[in-house]
Amino acid sequence: MKRPVRILLIANIVLVSSFFIFATKSSISTSLVPTNSDEKVKDPIKNVSELYQIKALKIPQNLNFAEERLPLEKWDVKERIDRELLVNTYWQSNSLLLFKRAHKYFPIIEPILKKNGIPDDFKYLALIESGLRNVTSHAGARGFWQIMKGTGKENGLEINDNVDERYHVAKSTEVACIYLNQAFKKFGTWTLAAASYNAGQAGIARKLKAQMVDDYYDLLLVEETARYMLRIIAVKEIISNPHMYGFEFDEEDLYTLSSTKTIQVDTTITNLARFAKNMGTSYKEVRLLNPWLKQNKLNNASRKKYYLSIPE
DSSP, rough: OOOOHHHHHHHHHHHHHHHHHHHHHHHHHHHHSSHHHHGSSHHHHHHHHHHHHOOOOOTTOEETTTTTOTTTTSSSHHHHHHHHHHHHHHHHHHHHHHHHHHHHHHHHHHHHEEEOOOGGGGGHHHHHHSSSSBBOOOTSSTTTTTBBBHHHHHTTOOBBBSSSSSGOHHHHHHHHHHHHHHHHHSSSHHHHHHHHHHHHHHHHHHHHHTOOOGGGGGGGOOHHHHHHHHHHHHHHHHHHHTTGTOOOOOGGSSOOOOOOEEEEEOOOOHHHHHHHHTTTTTHHHHHOOOTBBBBBSSOOOOOEEEEEEEEO
């Protein structure tokens, strides 16, 4: 066979082979594509909406604080409570921690409020003030009830470099009750008494006089104080009705108080770590159970009686 004819034959074979390979690939590719609408890949946005829905909340009509109703007929009040319900419902991690801590500390706070004639709803004030943690504000207020140093001392709390009883849950609750009873006597409503816990009695009195009103919900206030009562009411509503707002947990998921015993100390403790070891526990345990102790010692030249909690 002549050379030119051989080259032409080979070229034809390559061309035919190329067409065959292309046709085969096209057939395979086409077979992988759905041929009807039912087999199409689902819309990813629709998939998300099926699994996770962010819903608007229906505002309950019977919201109140200490049996004093929330006036939802006021448009601004309705929008403000809607905001607080949404924020505290969809900030799930924070709200779930509030459930856990409330279960642990409300049993200490509730009987003290009752003994002092303070409505039970004020436990939610402590909850929003500190999250039931021993925090310190930028202004220097401390503890669950965020008590200022002067207020604490005026009402019998020991506050110094060695001891700070603003971190004592029971004693600080007693001081909060004194303040709240005074505020109720001054203003005549528990709502205004609670608002004054945030803005001060003098501050609330000035606003009422300047704006010529006598109701918290008629006052124009700075944002922090304007949100204050609505936050308390929203947290009360969510904590009281967890399942309605999508919170699911078992009893065992909540925090509880440790099993402890109380011992009386009326002498100086020169080394709290050694004292703890002699008591069969640790420095860490003693400090966690008695957060009002600030140092590795207890100065007690006056032989005052202190009561410490230690593990049982």
